[in-house]
Amino acid sequence: xxxxxxxxxxxxxxxxxxxxxxxxxxxxxxxxxxxxxxxxxxxxxxxxxxxxxxxxxxxxxxxxxxxxxxxxxxxxxxxxxxxxxxxxxxxxxxxxxxxxxxxxxxxxxxxxxxxxxxxxxxxxxxxxxxxxxxxxxxxxxxxxxxxxxxxxxxxxxxxxxxxxxxxxxxxxxxxxxxxxxxxxxxxxxxxxxxxxxxxxxxxxxxxxxxxxxxxxxxxxxxxxxxxxxxxxxxxxxxxxxxxxxxxxxxxxxxxxxxxxxxxxxxxxxxxxxxxxxxxxxxxxxxxxxxxxxxxxxxxxxxxxxxxxxxxxxxxxxxxxxxxxxxxxxxxxxxxxxxxxxxxxxxxxxxxxxxxxxxxxxxxxxxxxxxxxxxxxxxxxxxxxxxxxxxxxxxxxxxxxxxxxxxxxxxxxxxxxxxxxxxxxxxxxxxxxxxxxxxxxxxxxxxxxxxxxxxxxxxxxxx
Amino acid sequence: xxxxxxxxxxxxxxxxxxxxxxxxxxxxxxxxxxxxxxxxxxxxxxxxxxxxxxxxxxxxxxxxxxxxxxxxxxxxxxxxxxxxxxxxxxxxxxxxxxxxxxxxxxxxxxxxxxxxxxxxxxxxxxxxxxxxxxxxxxxxxxxxxxxxxxxxxxxxxxxxxxxxxxxxxxxxxxxxxxxxxxxxxxxxxxxxxxxxxxxxxxxxxxxxxxxxxxxxxxxxxxxxxxxxxxxxxxx
Ligand SMILES: Nc1ncnc2c1ncn2[C@@H]1O[C@H](COP(=O)(O)OP(=O)(O)OP(=O)(O)O)[C@@H](O)[C@H]1O
Ligand SMILES: [Mg+2]
Numbered sequence: 001x002x003x004x005x006x007x008x009x010x011x012x013x014x015x016x017x018x019x020x021x022x023x024x025x026x027x028x029x030x031x032x033x034x035x036x037x038x039x040x041x042x043x044x045x046x047x048x049x050x051x052x053x054x055x056x057x058x059x060x061x062x063x064x065x066x067x068x069x070x071x072x073x074x075x076x077x078x079x080x081x082x083x084x085x086x087x088x089x090x091x092x093x094x095x096x097x098x099x100x101x102x103x104x105x106x107x108x109x110x111x112x113x114x115x116x117x118x119x120x121x122x123x124x125x126x127x128x129x130x131x132x133x134x135x136x137x138x139x140x141x142x143x144x145x146x147x148x149x150x151x152x153x154x155x156x157x158x159x160x161x162x163x164x165x166x167x168x169x170x171x172x173x174x175x176x177x178x179x180x181x182x183x184x185x186x187x188x189x190x191x192x193x194x195x196x197x198x199x200x201x202x203x204x205x206x207x208x209x210x211x212x213x214x215x216x217x218x219x220x221x222x223x224x225x226x227x228x229x230x231x232x233x234x235x236x237x238x239x240x241x242x243x244x245x246x247x248x249x250x251x252x253x254x255x256x257x258x259x260x261x262x263x264x265x266x267x268x269x270x271x272x273x274x275x276x277x278x279x280x281x282x283x284x285x286x287x288x289x290x291x292x293x294x295x296x297x298x299x300x301x302x303x304x305x306x307x308x309x310x311x312x313x314x315x316x317x318x319x320x321x322x323x324x325x326x327x328x329x330x331x332x333x334x335x336x337x338x339x340x341x342x343x344x345x346x347x348x349x350x351x352x353x354x355x356x357x358x359x360x361x362x363x364x365x366x367x368x369x370x371x372x373x374x375x376x377x378x379x380x381x382x383x384x385x386x387x388x389x390x391x392x393x394x395x396x397x398x399x400x401x402x403x404x405x406x407x408x409x410x411x412x413x414x415x416x417x418x419x420x421x422x423x424x425x426x427x428x429x430x431x432x433x434x435x436x437x438x439x440x441x442x443x444x445x446x447x448x449x450x451x452x453x454x455x456x457x458x459x460x461x462x
Numbered sequence: 463x464x465x466x467x468x469x470x471x472x473x474x475x476x477x478x479x480x481x482x483x484x485x486x487x488x489x490x491x492x493x494x495x496x497x498x499x500x501x502x503x504x505x506x507x508x509x510x511x512x513x514x515x516x517x518x519x520x521x522x523x524x525x526x527x528x529x530x531x532x533x534x535x536x537x538x539x540x541x542x543x544x545x546x547x548x549x550x551x552x553x554x555x556x557x558x559x560x561x562x563x564x565x566x567x568x569x570x571x572x573x574x575x576x577x578x579x580x581x582x583x584x585x586x587x588x589x590x591x592x593x594x595x596x597x598x599x600x601x602x603x604x605x606x607x608x609x610x611x612x613x614x615x616x617x618x619x620x621x622x623x624x625x626x627x628x629x630x631x632x633x634x635x636x637x638x639x640x641x642x643x644x645x646x647x648x649x650x651x652x653x654x655x656x657x658x659x660x661x662x663x664x665x666x667x668x669x670x671x672x673x674x675x676x677x678x679x680x681x682x683x684x685x686x687x688x689x690x691x692x693x694x695x696x697x
Contacts, residue, residue: 006561362546363545364574365539365543459557
């Protein structure tokens with residue numbers, strides 16, 4: 001017969017009203033949790049994708065990230081083997097480090113001269129084994145769409161391009177038939193239409209077994225000394241890069257190949273060292289270690305450390321966008337629940353005015369009356385939270401196993417729709433806490449009014 | 463010592479701009495261990511007076527002493543605790559807590575007063591026996607007749623063994639036969655437990671049982687009469 005059992009009995013006495021209120025809370029909580037879970041999935045997915053591609057931290061020459069873009073030679077790190085060695089050996093970093101790998105970014109023009117087409121590309125020189133290792137990063141347990149680069153173990157002149165690049169270059173053998181209109185007939189023979197000097201350079205570059213003619217392209221780039229240089233490359237795969245703008249520009253090649261294209265026989269350089277950590281939360285301490293390392297051993301190299309947020313501004317923007325949407329939905333639902341419970345409790349207070357007067361006359365203090373109604377609302381809140389969480393988990397499970405998919409804006413292929421409710425403890429705790437807070441808030445005023453009723457007026461209430 | 467003393471007590475209600483004097487200049491001592499009836503026509507101020515004695519309303523003038531305590535200026539929480547300890551209420555409409563069984567309704571004031579469970583069960587059982595409702599103790603109020611509900615209410619009012627039990631027209635919602643039973647029950651328990659009963663009633667049956675009848679008209683005491691039963695001494 002304590003406050004809780006009294007509150008519970010009063011709720012059960014008004015079964016229909018309690019159920020209606022409960023339903024509003026459950027629906028509200030389920031909506032918040034499902035959207036929150038969806039948001040988590042997107043944010044985790046985005047984070048995972050970026051971590052797989054860019055790592056958590058990058059060491060670059062100062063200014064390269066902002067100004068350097070397509071000018072690798074002005075911002076090259078010549079001393080990079082020593083830097084890599086230091087990073088890999090740093091004892092403070094070792095427990096956090098997954099991998100540190102060099103990369104060389106370069107711009108150039110790729111041409112399929114047999115088809116008479118060309119387009120400019122952004123090429124990344126990389127170590128395929130390292131990158132494939134990076135793509136296995138899945139600390140957040142998302143469904144990853146990353147596919148290993150087939151460059152690992154392949155000849156040095158092999159490259160992978162985006163499907164957009166392949167389409168432009170009419171590399172039909174690598175594409176779905178629907179995606180490609182091959183040139184009616186090879187109009188020119190290999191090299192015949194090229195200016196003489198470029199053709200000559202191209203001939204110098206030719207190495208390794210000749211690939212099927214359809215997949216061979218030439219890549220033209222400017223060397224460190226400003227002279228044009230050409231590499232003959234063997235496209236072994238066209239991969240869909242997800243984002244179309246990237247898909248139309250992308251090329252991945254062996255680091256050594258890229259370095260030969262840009263630096264020729266000079267000292268090979270890179271534009272960045274990618275550092276991937278075990279957990280995203282380790283960025284600050286890892287950055288600390290790297291800063292010390294650079295200050296101690298590479299003072300003259302003029303290097304800077306860029307973190308994940310800086311490297312991928314769209315990640316933060318996505319987060320902020322999802323957060324603001326989540327906030328708006330949560331606010332809306334919070335207000336609805338606030339008024340629903342407030343209304344339920346107000347009605348209860350009016351209905352039970354005589355009872356309140358009686359309890360007060362018998363010696364129950366004001367605080368006791370307040371406690372009774374707050375307790376009723378809280379019981380509703382707890383029941384609503386439990387049912388809401390269970391409902392959300394159940395629906396999330398159903399959605400996650402339904403195979404629904406959609407194509408996000410700017411993406412060129414569909415993603416599975418997943419909601420991560422159960423895995424997102426902060427979301428669960430936050431939503432439940434919020435729900436209980438709203439419950440308390442909405443019960444507070446009716447409870448206060450009940451507690452402040454004038455006893456004799458309450459008793460006179462018919 | 464008188465369980466209740468009032469000195470020059472007045473109470474005025476404001477209705478818009480009109481002052482309605484409900485009680486004026488009431489000076490009165492209630493006898494210890496007596497069955498005291500407030501009698502008077504409708505609107506004479508009986509309920510108002512009972513509310514003041516019961517410490518659920520405050521006077522505009524005068525002093526009220528209940529069980530030796532000046533109550534008119536006590537803070538609300540202290541007054542609540544005071545009521546829980548010293549005063550039992552019986553209402554015209556029974557006012558049982560609808561979600562509690564008969565037994566729990568009787569037990570509730572004891573929970574409020576912080577009485578230990580074993581003692582509570584002993585007292586509740588004794589009271590349910592005394593009002594003859596042991597066999598209905600697990601029924602909810604809605605499952606009881608009016609007379610049975612009022613019996614539960616009487617047991618509830620007596621649960622904490624208060625100095626004073628107040629009843630505002632306890633039989634008005636009962637048929638005359640049931641009303642008479644209730645009066646007899648209250649009278650018996652009042653004697654057995656030596657508690658002071660004060661209640662208002664239009665009912666001549668009640669007047670006949672009283673130790674003392676206080677007549678009120680237009681908010682003033684117009685006379686005090688000893689009842690038929692004068693065997694009990696003055697306190
Ligand atoms: N809350 C109130 N506001 C205004 N006037 C009131 C209020 N309560 C009582 N009164 C007035 O005070 C006077 C006394 O009322 P009270 O209820 O004490 O009479 P009563 O003797 O109990 O009448 P009844 O036998 O009909 O119950 C009446 O004139 C009534 O109109
Ligand atoms: Mg009255």
